Amino acid sequence: MSAILRKMVHELPGALITLLLVGFIVLPIAGVFLWAFAEVWRYPSILPTQWGFRFWGMMLGRADVWEAFRTSLLLSVIVTGLSAIICLPAAYAFARLEFPGKSLLLLSFLTIQAFPKFGLYIAIATIFFSLGLVGTFTGVVVVQLVNTLLLMIWIPVGAFQNVDIRLEEAARDVGAGPIRTFVSVTLPQAGPAIAAALLLTFVGTFYETEGAFLIGAPNIRTMPVLMISLINNQIVVQYGAVLSVLLWVPSFIALLFARKILNARTIAGGVGA
Amino acid sequence: MRDQTRSTLDKLSIDHIVKRFGPSVAVDDVSLSIPTGELVCLLGPSGCGKSTVLRMVAGFEMPSAGRIAIDGEDVGTLPPNRRPTGMVFQGHALWSHMTVAQNIAFGLKLRHLPRATVNQKVAEVLELVGLKGFEHRHPGQLSGGQQQRVAIARCVVLEPKILLMDEPFSALDAHLRVRLREEVRTIQRRLGLTTVFVTHDQEEALTLADRIVVMNAGRIEQIGTPDSIYGRPGTRFVAGFIGTMNMIETRVQGGAARLGPIAIAVDAPEGPVTLAVRPEDFSLVEVGSAGSVAGVVERIIDLGAFRMADIRIDAGLVLKAQIGKGRRIAVGDTLALRPEHLILFGADGTARPAAIPIAA
Structure with missing residues (x-):
């Protein structure tokens, strides 16, 4: 008992x-x-x-849904790509080089994250307004880039620091220049963590609402922004639900993809060897 | 004409190099010339600057002063990827995301060699290091010894003018270390590779090197063949660092240094000196024999081929002596030792002439 x-x-x-x-x-x-x-x-x-599938038909039949879906995908791809190009070399510099103000700079990315987002966006919006960026795709890309900084710097800094410097030296020794070494040795070695950062950036950009809304509306409508306007107009629960499931699809595919990459590396057995 | 001038040049010449890290001096005025095909070991305790010398030759560190030339050409300002050197790192440093073949082929591909040539060279070098058939493994699937062989292959395949090895076997177990050491020696001889090998393991240096460079505190203590380094250490440091050595602190008085009852004629000013005697340089003689010193056996260590006995001469002096297996000894026995060969180091730590015992 x-x-x-x-x-x-x-x-x-x-x-x-x-x-x-x-x-x-x-x-x-x-x-x-x-x-x-x-x-x-x-x-x-x-x-x-x-x-x-009545509401699916209604949703998928709307041109603005498809338009928003395309906008969101394009935005996420461009922002993730740009963020990688800007942040990965910066993260490498943070990980490997010593320069004055290094820790202060690193902290500044945290500060951005700690700042109330909406206030930040409004400040950015006023600047963008004078630059003519409000309501443009470029404007939304830039505001999303601000968002990705923390993730795309902090995670890769840790990843790069974990790469044994002798692996890079060995590459230099056999004749690779600094860039070739970074691309062929450092990046793949830091791969899993960087893949995770890229994925989080992609998904985060895909779902980001406030920045996209404040800077992009009314011309640029991403999926989340469209969702807000649909729900604001008439509360039909199914609209939101169908859009949610639609939105869930790309991130789910991305996650599956990430799992595959991570697994392949684990099987290769080379991680950390 | 040109060939003649070349052959007279050293493969690698290091000229008065200095390396400072902030206020500390890691390498202090080191000069070294290595002819083609020679294997030189840089030997010294950790932190003596030996790895820093190697890294300056490879191009990972820039000398604060001095000149490094390969084949007579100054390489001082070249980055590592443009130097004709190849380095084998401590702990292999293989790229775990590439297969064995990809690791080895990486440098060849950077030289834009045709694919067929690359494949052929990879196959040849894998055969050379005894890893034929391992092309498609990942480094993580290899044993420690195999990983280090791949690292050697990755270097050797590029036919470097100078092969640099930075404590390549220190992470391996003793048996494997001995085997790989022999393999490296064979490969190095066969390819005629000029090699600089850094180690803190004196046995490794003594068995491997054509010449040994003993370093201490950023400076070269002595350069010589293994035989001369062991048999004729030039400084007190080298005598204490290489092999087992009895270091006997004594004084010079009236032109002689005393070891117990033994007086040794020396050419040194009055004052403290150190007598150094190898355990195998003592012979066992009758107690009371001329030129001998007597003591009581305190401890016996059986080392297989011979025994090492600790013999207490007086309160402040215990000598280690190598005793053959044929001789029966036990703790408590009184033995007389006669030094057949000894070295005297003056107060400045350098060797000075000394005559073998003249009187009892």
Whole structure:
């Protein structure tokens, strides 16, 4: 008897945690998915009473949804690419070189992150207004770049610091110049962490709302911005749900892709050797 | 004509190089010339500057002063990728994201060689280091010894003018170290590679080197063949650092230094000196024999081929003597030792002439 009791006591925390996770993560997500395929779902019923793709048809039939989807994808790709080009060499400099004000500069990226975003965006918006960047794609790209700085500097700095400097020296020794060494040795060695940073940047840009809204509206509409306007106009739960599931697709694909890269490296068995 | 001038030049010549890191001097006025095909070991305790010398030859550090020339050409300002040197690093430093073949081919591809040539050279060098068939493994799938062989292959395949090895085997176990050492020697001889090998392991240096450069505190203490470094250490430091040595502190009085009852004629001013005697340079003689010093056996260590005995001469002096297996000794025995060969170091630490015992 007491053995069973002990077993229950042992398993209780695990069960509680599972319950909490289900309650706070799985249920809302499940709710969104159910709503996306629900046509009629009224109060007392636990599940939708009528299923269907009516709202999908309505959403996918709208030109502005596709337009926003394209805008978001293009924006995320460009921002991630630009961020990589700007931040990776900077992160390498932070990791390998000593220069005055290094730690202060590194901290400054944290400061940006700690600053209330909306206030920052408004300040940026006033500057952009005088530069004629408000309402342009370029303006949105720039404001998103500000967002990616912290992630794309801090994670790669750590990754580069973990690359044994002798690996780089060995590359220099066999005849590779500094750039070739960085591309052929340092980057691949720091690969998994940098892939994670790129992925987070891509997903983060794809979903970022406030900056895109303040700088881009009304000309440039990304998916999240479109979602806001749709919901503002008329509260149809299914609109939001369908868009959410749509938005979930690219990040899910990106995550799968990342898993594949990380696994391949683990199998290669070379990590940290 | 041109060939003649070349052959008289040293492959590598290091001329009065100095390296300062901030206020500290890591390498202090080091000069060294190495002819083609020679294997030179830089030997010294950690922090003696030996690795820094190597890294300056490779181009990873720039000398604060002095000149480094390869084949008579100053390489002082060239970055490592433009120097004709190849370095094998401590702990292999292989690129774990590339296969063995890719690791070796990397430098060849940078030289824009045709694909077929690259593949052929990779195959040849893998055969040379005994890793045929390992082309498509990743470094993580190899043993420590195999990894270091790949690292050697990666260097050797580029046919460097100077092969640099920075404690390449220090991370391996003793057996493997001995084997790889022999393999390196064979490869180095076969290819006629001029090699600078850094180690803190005196046994490695003694078995491997044509010449040994003993370094201490950023300076060269002595340059010589393994035989001369071991047999005729030029300084007190070298005598203490290489092999086992009895260092006997004594004084010069009236033109002789005393070791127990033994008087040794020396050419040194009055004052403190050090007598150095190898354990194998003592012979066991009858107690009371001329030119001998007697003591009591305190400890015996059996080293397989011979025994090492600690013999207490007096309160402040214990001598180590190598005793052959044929001789029966036990702790507590009284033995008389006669030094057959000794070296005297003056107060400045350099060797001075000394005559073998003249009187009892």
